[in-house]
Amino acid sequence: MEIYKKDGFFQNYCETARKDISSNKFNEFAQLDNDEKRFGFIKSMKSIITDLKLSHQFNGKNLEKSLQFKNLGNKAFQKESWNEALAYYNMCYLSIPDSNEQGKAIVLANRSAALYHLEKYDLALKDIQRAIGHQYPKEMMYKLRERQARCYLGKKDHVSALKSFKETVQALDDCQLPLERRQKLERDAQIMINLLPRNIEAEKKLTKSKKSAGVTSKKSAIPEHFVDKALYFDYTENEGRFAKTNSDLKPNTILLLEKPYVSVLLEEYSLTHCSRCFKRASVPICCPKCSDVIFCSENCAKSSSFHQFECGFLPILWKSGASITCHMALRMITQHSEEYFLKLRSELAALSSKETDKLTNDDYRKVYKLVTHEEKRSAEDFFQRSLMANLLNACLTLGGYYSTPESESYIGGLLLHNLQLLQFNAHEISELQRESERDIGNSVFIGGGLYPTVALFNHSCDPGVTRHFRGNSICVRTIKNISADSIVAENYGPIFTQVSRDERRNTLLHQYKFECSCRACGENWPKFADMNPNILRFKCDGSKICSNVLEIPAEVNEFMVLCTECGEHTNIMKGLKSLQDTDMLFKSATKLHSAGEYEVALAKYVEMMNIMNEVLVPPYRDYHLCQQGMRSCMLEFGNRYIKTKSNK
Structure with a gap:
């Protein structure tokens, strides 16, 4: 897997850097025996920050542009084109400068109105609270309180609706409306204040009768992480660790649900999907500083501590042509603190499989020992990856990640290590996309993830399992009968029904460094056609x-x-x-x-x-x-x- 695309600036920089190094120096580099030394060698030779004139790039926030989007949203709203209005309000919110607090409040309020008309009441209520938090004008507060009440009515939450109608009446004291208009709004709110107690009383009686009848509406919770008890991991010298089953498995058995250690979206999905959980965000939360990512909720935004070190540098990564695995290598670092990695330094090399199996998926030690095929790499490969590690490290340096320069060489070595292990262990995260409801759809690559357990599954050109994704979590299911004590294999790309044996083997040897000997290859099964x-x-x-x-x-x-x-x-x-x-x-x-x-x-x-x-x-x-x-x-x-x- 290439670490960069040819349409970015990194390729030219890499080729120039390679030409600049003498044969003696390159031979010296080729003799180095660990990643920290390789990283340090390139760092001493090249100043990437100076050479490429790297700095933060905050290009998305623009007051004039945000006002244009707001006006377009208002025009769409007046035409009752609610989805169109919502899209423009989203773009306005994304581009409005963080210093414009009241502007944010107003566009959030406008967005809540579009959501109300789309009957997305919970989302509208969240935007109302956000608008209030951003100092929505006091003289206009009656609009938000009345809309809040209507949303609760739509949800049939009459207790909250009653409270909001009372707040509407109070907010009208601060409005600047003509007296007649104000009195009408107050009368309308009072009518609801008088009617709702009867509804609330009726709801209480209904709830009481349901309880006495033993009616419950509990939903079974779907676990975030699950490994079937039949699954275990064996080891051989040739195959490394691999999945097996200790009992017969039927088709459509869910073997595994796993959250990623790290996951990253492709650039083209960075403004449609949540940067943390990969859910589509129809009502996004944005970063205060940049317009490069979005989140689906405040919780995801607060939990994305990695973004503070990537903020302003994503445009650099994208322009460089760095592959998604490079971004993943960086995020494997940014989602933990410098102090976290320094504490692990003495124990990383000595970890055993028994120890790592007991660790949680957010622990770097869980993935550190995954295969890198370091012994099969050429000096040229190490040179390119070491240079890329230095580019990623430049983002950390400029982003204020380091508190002490002494840790930079060690963390840089981890970046280089990450670039190697991701080549063989990362998975493409997909989404089934359709042009219409009747369309059969295509499975589209939207991002990449590293799954510590799934990474241990070996390959077969006739796999026993398939995978799909819920957000960025992976689900692995069986697609055939698998007998006890058999290997449970997934597929790394080429399937025998579509690709000839020679082509499959060449692809796997080039990309994953092994010659496939699965049954389909051993017996040279024919393609489907x-x-x-x-x-x-x-x-x-x-x-x-x-x-x-x-x-x-x-x-x-x-x-x-x-x-x-x-x-x-x-x-x-x-x-x-x-x-x-x-x-x-x-x-x-x-x-x-x-x-x-x-x-x-x-x-x-x-x-x-x-x-x-x-x-x-x-x-x-x-x-x-x-x-x-x-x-x-x-x-x-x-x-x-x-x-x-x-x-x-």
């Missing part, structure tokens, strides 16, 4: 334990088939009847999938696969069509976005 639909691959059903595959023409006349391996006969009549059932199940599942009944469709696909698993042996077309149907259903349980729906 090359599978013969007229041949069925039956399991030998003889009394002896036999792993032979009986390849039978689809139009067969003999139902007792002799196995050439064990010498016994298999009656394929039962299998043929079962396959008739799978045809019906597939049609039913496909229809349910198209209708949006994803849970039911998935259950049909699972039933179909279990039937096929009893009698047939992959590879064969129906099996892999069934798997693809399962994957498509599972994607529906993760990140999804329908473009036209959001614009209605």
